[in-house]
Amino acid sequence: MRRFLDLSFATRDTPSEATPVTVDLLDHRTGATVLGLTPDDFPDGMAISNETVTLTTHTGTHMDAPLHYGPTSGGRPAKPIDEVPLDWCYGPGVRLDVRHVPEGDGITVDHLTHALDAAGHTLAPGDIVLLWTGADQHWGSRDYLSRFPGLTGKGTAFLVESGVRVIGIDAWGLDRPAAAMIDEYRRTGDKGCLWPSHVYGRTQEYLQLEKLTNLAALPGATGFEVSCFPVAVAGAGAGWTRVVAVLDGTDGEGAAR
Secondary structure: OOEEEOOOOOOOOOOOOOOOOOOEEEEOHEEEEEEEEOOHHHHOOOOOOOEEEEOOOOOOOOOEHHHHHOOOOOOEEEEOHOOHHHHHHHHEEEEEEOOOOOOOEOOOOOHHHHHHHHHHHOOOOOOOOEEOOOOHHHHHOHHHOOOOOOOOOOHHHHHOOOOOOOEOOOOOOOOOOHHHHHHHHHHHOOHHHOOOOHHHOOOOOOEEHHHHHHHHHOOOOOOOEEEEEOOOOOOOOOEEEEEEEEEEOOOOOOOOO
């Protein structure tokens, strides 16, 4: 029997978001006036509600499309989120345990190969790799914006060139914290310090899933599938995504939602 584990955060205003989220509610009674009626015209004196939400496409659990990384990828126009192939968004999940990598440091190829060895897994085309840093423990506080390691450019190249189309992380971003990258750039003058995982997407197409959670609740490093279909915002570089692990059997009892 299949079970489902939610790997997504509910979208809301929180100190863990770099930009504010506003939700304006049109309640059940006020909703009647928008329709030119009164609440008493409806059963139980209530019409229907609505919400107006203001946020960025990178708010909450979301997917970055190739267009986010630059205008071209591999010498061709980069795909916006509404043109992402749907078959990239469902596949075997691989959770790589990189919780030992210090906050602010880069997750290297060595870290990835050691995690793959520990998982007993060889990457295959279509695998959806989820980087388990443990940073989601900081969700709800400002610490979430800066207390995590990030994937290096070479680490990104290693995964994508092994056939991986989707890389996810349970942190605010796939690259290292912005302050760490900017400080290194100012110290060294090396432009390659700035968002190397994102910039690699100008070389070869891939997708990022940022702000995942619940990776600790997965039953193991493999043995599950990931569904991560983004909202198709026309022409946008990212889209909100309900990321769900699809589990077989009874492993991880109590983890599914």
